[in-house]
Amino acid sequence: MNDLIQQAESVILKPVGLSINDIDHVMGGLMSSSIDQADIYFQSSRSESWVLEDGIVKDGNYNIEQGVGIRAVSGEKTGFAYSEELALPNLLDAAKNVKAIASKGQAGIIKPTSRHGVPALYAAIDPLDTLSREDKVSLLKRIDKQTRQIDSRIEQVIISLVGVYDVILVATEDGSLSSDIRPLVRMNVSVIVEENGRREQGGSGGGARQGYEYFLDDGRAMSYAREAVRLALVNLEAVDAPAGNMTVVLGPGWPGILLHEAIGHGLEGDFNRKGSSAFSGRIGEKVASSLCTVVDDGTLQNRRGSLSVDDEGVQSQCTTLIENGVLKGYMQDKMNARLMGHAATGNGRRESYAHLPMPRMTNTYMLAGKSDPGEILASVENGLYAVNFAGGQVDITSGKFVFSASEAYLIKNGKITTPVKGATLIGNGPDVLTKVSMVGNDLELDSGVGTCGKEGQSVPVGVGQPTLKIDGLTVGGTHA
């Protein structure tokens, strides 16, 4: 565990000649008696992307990013500065600027920095090195060739491969130094098919905190390709989506985006501390049917949304948000936890050194229920079965959320029938889960493709759920 910190030190500090003593020195410049919280966040990351289109790998990009973010918090006030230059004078300068947020106090007592290790949830590897450049190119070419052979209606295939190696080192006011080495890979296949002049698209992909071998295991890369083609062909048959309020059955896995939008954001600590969420002050209240238990779990091995420690050096955990329908807790970063008198939950995340941390989700999902998915569908006379989604958004204050179906079917007399075109579903976060009348026994997590945006910051996340039946959700089709 301390190995991880030493590895991070050698990646970030050593090349610029910084030592643990220098960190103490900067922290000394940052702290005073009126500063409640402070951190120095070092980050070094490299990433690459390769894109295949028109049958050729026509483009690749490589990016190196390095910097430090320095923050001081006094009460509810935050001072923040960052720099791409890691030299000590720059750090001291930034610390001085940042400290001005607080009224002058006596010099604070500085605890000497000590290394604070936690068990890693993924291997400390650089995924960019897990496959040679030749092999990356030939992987893309092979998937392209095999994809085109699936169906003669395929017109265009676009495949992307992305790898990120992210090393962070964070020193906090309590004298602890934590680090994380976060590998992340992602692959995406999208196809366009054409039949009788009608063109449709389908896309699929996945990823994990692993090396590129993840895509070679179990023929995973080709499974994305087959799924993309299947979706595109389903869309060729799709008719206008219905418009209006109806029973909606959501498939397992990625439709868990419902939980992320409808309740997840509304349970982030910052909004609740400020009272701006439709869930503010509602802990202990019933906000969902008794069938619903929802967690945010950053501790899942190798998953895209997981973190060994968050960006404030707090070990990640599994936080119960809703238990048997009752609101149990919020997701917290250190500042909001302190101000609310709660414990930090390992949800303090930031896009990079150049951004301030805030409470964010990790992997958010609903636990399995008891119903057989077939039985759930059979119980619906008329409704919509939605199994794939393109994304969503929420207004946390009014509670209204949307998520856009990209694969959906009409349900008639308990049977899945005609596919319908993509449509936006809209509902009210605080009451949508009260309308959950059946929960499947088929919990699935998404394939590792989620990215969440909040206040301009993007972070990788995961979602999941079993099959769910919701008695009444507005479907935004054109067929009134």
Place this chain on the structure above:
Amino acid sequence: MPKSVTSVPIGEQDIERLKNIAEDILSEAKKQGADQVEAAISIGQGLSVNARLGEVETIEHHRDQGVGVTIYNGKKKGSASSTKLDLSSVKEMVKAACAIAHYAEEDPFSGLPERAMLATDFPDLSLHHPWALSAKAAIEMAVSCEDAAREYDEKITNSEGASVQTFEGTRVLANSLGFNHGYLSSRHSMSCSVIGETDGNMQRDYWYTVARRAQDMENAASVGKKAAERTVNRLGARSLSTRKCPVMFAADVSGGLIGHFISAIRGGNLYRKSTFLLDSLGSQVFPDFIDIYEQPLLSQAMGSASYDSEGVATSQRHIVEAGVVQGYVLSSYSARKLGMATTANAGGVHNLTVKLGDLGFTQMLKEMNTGLLVTELIGQGVNTLTGDYSRGAAGFWVENGVIQFPVEEVTIAGNLKDIFKSIVTVGNDVDLRGNTRTGSILISEMTLAGS
């Protein structure tokens, strides 16, 4: 109170410094065997403060730098980017780009733009007006903006705060055809977001102002007041029953519709055949009273630039005239793929402008008579390949040209092909804050889904 922060303004000397780094990159790439090279370097700095409930909440000092290089090895392309500008890092970056190009495959359409298309004339567009704003002054301004919002109405019960931001920077672009140019720019903004409550239901809305020159921004009290007014107007919102009805997009959201059109005639979507407007050049997409044009050379406008992100000279041009598509939105790569010439849109469009109609906002409501006025859209819900459109909406129900009550939790849907054709009129209530300048847009009918 925080002391004011002094930072050295970015100036011409920085452009010269970055141009020299760009030259180093070009020669390093040549040395490493590249046939063609393009380098872009940017630096920026700024201050943003947020105040909430009368007190400063955050002070952020920004200082950014970034460099990118694209190299062509024959028709093989590779690119790399970095946050480090020192010579050894830059050499590493060039090496990484060359390595990628080595493994990439020949693409007959790749390469720098044609030399004759590159900008040679660099008019002063007056884009750089630095603002010597101290943290103290920024906080005072944010507090007064939020105060105006909180004092507007007793139904305003909470706040997400007001923020004041100032940025300045420069971007230098150089390529191996001899182009090496940079310009300075600034951007200042103020925004406010407040929460209102009635009967236990909360609503939130916001307002913002943005300008190249600080003195052109809307004043703090006015921004706060508008944010509060918009929030209060939303209180008591309800859903509607499912129906087909006219829909009017208010000027601050109607630019989105025009954005969907631009996306559908963008080179990448055209050559991939992933657009519902394939082969639309010369065809009638809008009613004949619609003109859409680009004005890249407007002084001080947010979307102004005398060349695009490849260095190709921009010029004023019609994209739609009398409802007919006159030109696509192309970079030199997508243009070659389509057998056309670039339209200087690598990186996007510049001050996209929709010709305004004669009616003001209130007259537009009368023209609609009965229907939905949309003031906010949420979710993605737009399929550029098929034109299918379905998004979450909030706004107001209008009867006999008069607003009746606020609406939320509804969707509006249709197909963009039909939506574009059924534009009834464009208002003269233009919103000049963004890169798309248009008035409110009235659509004769869409499907509204609700409770």
